[in-house]
Amino acid sequence: MNLTEKIISAHLVSGKMKAGEEISIHIDQTLTQDSTGTMAYLQFESMGIDKVKTYKSVAYIDHNTLQSGFENADDHAYIQSVALKHGISVSKPGNGICHQVHLERFGVPGMTLLGSDSHTPTGGGIGMLAIGAGGLDVAVAMGGGALYLTMPQVVKVELRGSLRKNVSAKDVILEVLRRLTVKGGVGKVIEYCGEGVKSLSVPERATITNMGAELGATTSIFPSDNVTKAFLRAQGRESDYVPMRADPGARYSDEIVVDLNELVPLVACPHSPDAVKSVREAGKLKVDQVCIGSCTNSSYLDMMKVASILKGKRVHPEVSLTISPGSRQVLTMLAENGALADMISAGARVLECACGPCIGMGQSPKNNAVSVRTFNRNFYARSGTATASVYLASPETAAFTAINGYLTDPLDCPPIDDIKMPKQFLINDNLILNPADFSEVEVVRGPNIQPFPQHKALADTVSGEVLITLEDNITTDHIMPSNSKLLPYRSNIPYLSDYCLQPSDPTFAGRAKEKNGGFIVAGANYGQGSSREHAALVPLFLGIKAVIAVSFARIHRDNLINNGILPLEFTDASDYAKLSQGDELVIEDARAQVATGIVRVKNVTKDYTFETRMPLSDRLQKIMLAGGVLASLAD
Ligand code: MIC
Ligand code: SF4
Secondary structure, three states, rough: OOOHHHHHHHHEEEEOOOOEEEEOOOEEEEEEEEOHHHHHHHHHOOOOOOOOOHHHHHEEEEOOOOOHOOOHHHHHHHHHHHHOOOOOEEOOOEEEOHHHHHHHHHOOOOOEEEOOOOHHHHHHHOOOOOEEHHHHHHHHHHHHOOOOEEOOOOEEEEEOOOOOOOOHHHHHHHHHHHHHHHOOOOOOEEEEOOOHHHOOOHHHHHHHHHHHHHOOOOOOOOOEEEHHHHHHOOOOOOHOOEOOOOOOOOOEEEEEEEEEEHHHOOEEEOOOOOOOOEHHHHHOOOEEEEOOOOOOOOOOOHHHHHHHHHOOOOOOOOOOOEEOOOEEEHHHHHHHHHHHHHHHHOOOOOOOOOHHHHHOOOOOOOOOOOEEOOOOOOOOOOOOOOOOOEEEHHHHHHHHHHHEEEEEOHHOOOOOOOOOOOOOOOOHHHOOOOOOOOOOOOOOOOOOOOOOOOOOOOOEEEEEEEEOOOOOEEHHHHHOOOOOOOHOOOOOHHHHHHHOOOOOOOOOOOOOHHOOOEEEOOOOOOOOOOOOOOOHHHHHOEEEEEEOOOOOOOOHHHHHHOOOOEEEOOOOHHHHHHHOOOEEEEEEOOOHHHHHEEEEEEEEEEEEEEEEEEOOOOHHHHHHHHHHHHHHOOO
């Protein structure tokens, strides 16, 4: 067996491990973060379960830490109280980004982790099968329910050799993205192996598995070996070490070889993580802003590399450099060894250990700016400035660029000092609250928490207008934008609904309301990116009955089904171009058609009928007919 199959078989609850078939697996650990967490806990509460049934569940507060009104702080109070009441540990604001902290303090090789955040696969860096999902799936897992998923194909990425000086783990994943694209990983797990693995530390492996989310993959995973053991020992958790690797001769659906020696520094150009070029090819672009951090590149190792580049230098006068260390552990260690002082004296603006600018929580660049970021997503308008051009690069590229003021190839710069992984990390869990220390917790609910939209059983006749036609690769940042003005309303769907699809068409929400809902039509890979259920809940609130697309991203398709919106795929992709905004569509006998997996849609305006596919297991058919998971649980 390959490593993925080994972990799945040890957790299999139902189904056969045959690619494409529905299976369900037991979940050992869960994580939530605050921007998806409020919804997840409201849903968890509605299930009426007293205590979580997982081995470990953690509620992180790391996204909405910009408290520009009472909303975020109220949400934090809700999350903290509801979590402690139900046996869930809490990582308080300031403790760090969920994925970085989870890797440091809780990740266990061979375990399964389900998180209400698409970058949960970061845990694959420590040999976990770590999967991102909508909050509802996480709520079910917290209650002891299995996670249902399609058995993925497993792709082997063989790493050969080792990285040259100034070339980074980020360049490895950018190379994989260049080859496979943002839809190349859909339905797949990316499993890393080969002699090159041992040259990469756990945080470097985690950079690679983290950004595997941008491939659309179910998850990515590295073996657990002596490097993993040393990392766990340095975190004071050697007893959590379990060696894990694929059997010799294990089978894979596909194989890719990446020669680490040959890699050069790469950059993802606007507005897609797969628009990858070499830094050299991208040219010496004048840069206005550099942001270092995010769950992809904010480990101790990354920060030390950045500090060693900045030491004794000055940030270019026309550049604004921000640095967000990934966790309080990292920040404290930088403070103690002097690296933080090197960053500050060079002119860096040091931010809180949180997601920050990655999700548009501050630091939106100026109009038409060029911003180089070590993050994982450069989707249109995600920075909060629609006219800005965001490039994704390694910490090395970012730091040299900040000094020079133009996009700089680290291979043209002096080799950076050797940074060793610490033998012992600084362990201080003061900002982690454990439920055992709290009794009699009362759940605190601020006025910002509004009930979520009502799920209605699927009607027999589904009809409405095509409200919008969209291109390929529409992200959840298009469907439900997030920035410092909108994130505080993650528990207020009516408020958010006015901003649905705003980056694509600011008139969409108004038209949807006026027409009482209708259909969304889209190209391939609709809903890529975040796990935010809001990208389904808000359309549900607006009365969207179905999305007809050439294809869907995994988490978003699950979120649509969980919320009773039909995810229909054109059987013949050429039918996509025949539909126009304003066309009147009707699906007759919708309930009966769900069982067949084929749904015929009549275009009344243009007088023809076309066929769509919606292959659903018996379980999912029941959910679809009931109008969503919560409705089906109540049935
Ligand atoms: C993101 O990177 O887009 C987020 C913000 O972390 C999301 C979660 C969210 O939308 O709250 C994700 O990746 O799932
Ligand atoms: Fe936070 Fe950005 Fe990572 Fe999402 S991608 S979890 S917003 S740091």
